[in-house]
Amino acid sequence: MSSQPFLIIIPAFNEEENIGNVLAGLLDVGLMAEILVVNDGSRDRTEEVARRYPVTVITHPVNLGYGAAIQTGYKYATEKGYPYILQFDSDGQHNPNDLSRIMYELQKGDADIVMGSRFLEESSGFDTGFVKGAGIRFFRLLIQKLTGTRITDPTSGLRGVSSSVFNFYSVRDRFPADFPDADILIQQLLMKYRVKEVPAHMRKREAGVSMHAGLKPVIYVLQIMLSISIVIISHKLTKKVS
Numbered sequence: 689m690s691s692q693p694f695l696i697i698i699p700a701f702n703e704e705e706n707i708g709n710v711l712a713g714l715l716d717v718g719l720m721a722e723i724l725v726v727n728d729g730s731r732d733r734t735e736e737v738a739r740r741y742p743v744t745v746i747t748h749p750v751n752l753g754y755g756a757a758i759q760t761g762y763k764y765a766t767e768k769g770y771p772y773i774l775q776f777d778s779d780g781q782h783n784p785n786d787l788s789r790i791m792y793e794l795q796k797g798d799a800d801i802v803m804g805s806r807f808l809e810e811s812s813g814f815d816t817g818f819v820k821g822a823g824i825r826f827f828r829l830l831i832q833k834l835t836g837t838r839i840t841d842p843t844s845g846l847r848g849v850s851s852s853v854f855n856f857y858s859v860r861d862r863f864p865a866d867f868p869d870a871d872i873l874i875q876q877l878l879m880k881y882r883v884k885e886v887p888a889h890m891r892k893r894e895a896g897v898s899m900h901a902g903l904k905p906v907i908y909v910l911q912i913m914l915s916i917s918i919v920i921i922s923h924k925l926t927k928k929v930s
């Protein structure tokens with residue numbers, strides 16, 4: 689059983705220019721949490737830099753995808769008995785100061801998933817770009833249509849998750865290897881997990897290339913749409929069986 693209630697999971701792929709600052713920032717805040725870096729088969733010095741800090745590092749032998757890295761963190765948290773995890777990106781865009789609010793909301797016990805949103809009244813302004821912004825607005829409307837719940841920032845990677853959620857998704861084939869995003873959020877809402885949003889203060893990436901650069905957002909939207917279709921069909925079949 690872990691001595692800390694929270695585990696911060698940081699998936700990282702080729703982030704040697706950012707991971708040091710990310711870890712230093714988290715450690716400076718002094719949260720009551722342990723930190724796990726899941727190095728997803730990076731071809732640069734990401735692992736070497738991460739191991740300079742008092743954190744745990746797990747390395748995939750090859751790049752398996754963002755979702756696979758997150759699930760490795762889920763499996764680790766389940767094995768160690770953490771009550772809560774915090775998902776935090778390795779590119780420097782997430783602000784460590786936002787985590788205390790997420791931790792507080794989770795420990796209150798009235799939410800299973802707490803998401804940091806760029807689009808609430810107290811959030812800092814953030815330019816997502818035209819294509820990604822259009823995708824966010826589309827998924828926002830789709831989620832409300834399918835689940836009746838309004839989520840302002842459905843693609844946010846900054847979130848806290850209780851053990852009732854990550855224990856379920858730590859099982860093989862329950863979590864996508866590439867981009868778990870609006871599809872999994874829809875599934876979680878249909879499964880009646882309680883989701884809450886809090887303001888977040890995102891920052892611009894200072895180094896490296898985003899995994900959503902170029903035409904990737906278009907491909908990403910198409911992939912997520914296919915995955916959402918599978919989620920809806922699976923949910924309807926499960927309801928019929930039950």
